[in-house]
Amino acid sequence: MDTKTSDQGSKAAPLIILPGLMCDSRMFADLVDAFPAAQVIDGFYAGCDRIEAMADYALARMPARISLLGHSMGARVALELLRKAPDRVERLALVDTGVHSPRPGEREARYALRDIGRDxxxxxLVADWLPPMVGFAGLRNEALMDSLYTMAVSAGLSTFEAQIEALLNRPSVDALLPTIACPTLAMVGRQDQWSPVAQHEAIVAAIPGAQLRVVEGAGHMMPAEAPQAFNTLVGEWLAMPATPDFRNISYHAKGEV
Structure with missing residues (x-):
């Protein structure tokens, strides 16, 4: 988006953004610039080590009715928040994420990173973790990589350890997904190696009426890697009707971005 959208481009409820692992508002600088009324739940969830506690942290800091966007781990927090307070969520965006339970080897991989940080x-730790999170073009963008690196390092090891414990003990959402009735969009970078397109296809298959958008050339850090395309998709999501009628309307972001 080339111009700021102070009213979010619609009559949608205020936009609340939940960051992912080791991320904060720096990940969404371009989004907040385009949508100045948006609010990022900052502070790395105050060291919470469970998804349920992260959702409570966010609930205490947001308006009564919201448009909820979660990125990566933040999308899992968004789903838990929706479970706790469904009447407060007008619409939902799940970005570069998954809905599966911990898989074989996940605990060992996360603890291996933790041990790099400890040793x-x-x-x-961030030098090992970050490159696979970014698409090919992003890896060549020195300013972007420096920004993401600085953000993740600033989270600190205690935050990383708390957040991986939250992820390893994440609650199941299998029963929740079919009950979601608000306009829901799943967004993913085509080159996301951590949360690939197939995971988002599974999300839209499980949530009635949910829609999928794929951003070409971006990886897991898509909101920062491809901000113009991401902002366009967010604007279109905010313009969706906030009623059950949204399921009968087909939205296309000019094809895949």
Whole structure:
């Protein structure tokens, strides 16, 4: 988007953004610039080590009725928030994420990163973790990589350890997904290696009326890697009717972005 959209481009409820692992408002700087009324739940969830507690942290800091966008781990927090307070969520966006339970080897992989941080420091942990999270073009963008690196390092090891425990103990959402009745969009970067397109196809298959958008050339950090395309999709999601009629309307973001 080339111009700021102070009214969010619609009559939608206020936009609330839930960041992912080791992320904060710096991930969404371009989105907030385009939608100045948007609010990012910052503070790395105050060190919460369970998804349920992260959802409570967000609930205490948001308006009564919201348009809820969660990125990566933040999307899992968004689903838990929806479970706790469905009447407060007008619409839902799930970005670069998944809805599956922990898989074989996930605990070991997350603890291996934790141990790098313990043995070599946070900078070494992020240097190992970050590159696979970014698409090919993003890896060549020095300013972007520096920004993401600085953000993740600033989270600190204690935050990382708390957040991976939250992810490893995440609640099941299998029973929740079919009950979601608000306008729901799943968005993903085509080159997302951590949360690939197939995971988002599973999300839209499980949520009645949910729709999928794929951003070409972006990885897991898609909101920062491809902000113009991401902002366009967010604007179209905010313009969806906030009633059950949304299921009967087909939205297309000019094809895949």
């Amino acid at each position: 070599q420091g946070m900078a070494a």
